[in-house]
Amino acid sequence: MIKKIAQICGWLGLGMILAGLIVYSLTAVMAWTVYLPLILGCALLLASITLQFREIRAGLTTRSARFGSNALLMVLILLGILIVTNIFAARFSWRLDTTAARQFSLAEQTRNILKSLDKDVKITGFFKSGDEAFTKELLTEYAHYSDRLRFEFSDPDKKPGLAKKYQVKSYGTLIVEAEGKQERIEKSEEQLLTNAIIKVTREGKKKLYFTTGHGEKDPDSDGADGLATARKALIEENFDIAKLLLARESAIPADCSMLAVAGPRTELFASEKSLIMEFLQKGGKLLILLDPASPDSWSELLGEWGFKVGRDIVVDASGFGQLFGTGPTMPIVSQYEEHAITRDFNLMTFFPEARSISRGENPPAGLEFREIGRSTPRSWAETSPISGQAEITFDEGKDLRGPVTLFAGAEMPVTAAAGEKAGKTRLLVFGDSDFATNSYFDTQGNGNLFQNGVSWLAEEEDLISVRARSPEDRRIAITQTQSRALLYLGIIVLPLAIFIAGIAVYRNRK
Secondary structure, three states: OHHHHHHHHHHHHHHHHHHHHHHHHHHOOOOHHHHHHHHHHHHHHHHHHHHOHHHHHHHHOOHHHHHHHHHHHHHHHHHHHHHHHHHHHHHOOOOOOOOOOOOOOOOHHHHHHHHOOOOOEEEEEEOOOOOOHHHHHHHHHHHHOOOOEEEEEEOOOOOHHHHHHOOOOOOOEEEEEEOOEEEEEOOOOHHHHHHHHHHHHOOOOEEEEEEEOOOOOOOOOOOOOOOHHHHHHHHHOOEEEEEEEHHHOOOOOOOEEEEEEEOOOOOOOHHHHHHHHHHHHOOOEEEEEOOOOOOHHHHHHHHOOOEEEOOOEEEEOOOHHHHHOOHHHOOEEOEEOOOHHHOOOOOOEEOOOOOOEEEOOOOOOOOEEEEEEEOOOOEEEEOOOOOOOOOOOOOOOOOEEOOOEEEEEEEEEEOOOOOOOOEEEEEEEEOOOHHHOOOOOOOOOHHHHHHHHHHHHOOOHHHOOOOOOOOOOOOOOOOHHHHHHHHHHHHHHHHHHHHHHHHHHHHHHO
16 A cells, blocks of 8 residues: 555656646746646655655665666766756857858958957847747857847837837847947848947948049949949948049048049149148048059159059959950959958959059158059050050060059058147059949959958958858759659659668568
């Protein structure tokens, strides 16, 4: 009778403990509905062991019990190893992205921004319950690189007050906040999220003026020759973009952090040159994109700042230009000199109809000149007109043998007046302006190079890196017939083949 009661207590105890664990797994709250069955279950188990203590002690001394205890010990050791492994995995996470496009790895720029965060950033995601899995995975990866970033999710239907506070009108909205600043994005994309973090953590905006009046490329134009794509990319990185007609100005605006000249086609006026020279002498930043047809007055301006702009057009005989249907006048750059702009930069860049850039003979004292990007060894700077030539050939003693420098930068410290902060004059010169236009901005590394150059001029070095790209569409397009064939192969042929093989093996053994 006692033995039967002990068995009943044991089974009831196990059932009560199991019930308590199930309730906790459903509610995730340690309430009385969890404590009560657990306590009762443990009490019933203890009573069962007490009532059967003699039988249990006698059973433990048998040979089978010793083998069983050894097996139990091995199981406990294995469980201990698994528990310790999980603890280390939770504390020191390690992830491996095996996709060809590295689509589950954060871009270098994102990692740099997160590692350098000096402000607490909060991200609130508004998703319908169950739809936040992808975004949660992305934000978990973000939080892995910075302890100053935290995130949470909210269902607008369950918390309408919070959704109203942030004026959320659609599912999938993310609110990024830092020290009173707030940015809203509607898609869970890395580039949008990183740009939002940049905007809420940066103090103020730096203003970039594009010059007009000399046939320069238009930052507002969506045409093939416009710079709207580049303009949008800069705005997303918290730059303020405006136009400036130098001819009617008496001075460069005081809020000008950087001046950009993109593909001028007419001569530079003397008054405009004076404005630019004064701007640079005070520590200004200048970005110039010249074309082979750009007037000499712009080259003369750069000559006073240590640059020599060739009267030529760079020819690349490597054949890469044929991939884009342009021929040899589109040189490719795949090797870069050591410079902040091209640090860890491993993307090719293309320059349609470019001219050479090199060091001038009499640079200003204290100027540090750096050649950054060069064409392939199978290139040269052609000094003769190309139009009308049946075949473009290198002329020894006349043309400049490659590799040819296509863009270069210069930097010079500026002595500050009393009470003012010392600064640096920075210039970045490209022998081509087309590489940054809408037609070529997204070609290989062109856009990244342009943005890196602007970031270097603006002294925002932590923004210099390769930016996030959209994941590649790697789906396979098949016809309806091929789809049906795959269906028959997976549903009928393979299972039937396994079944027949099984029968054959059985008959052979029989």
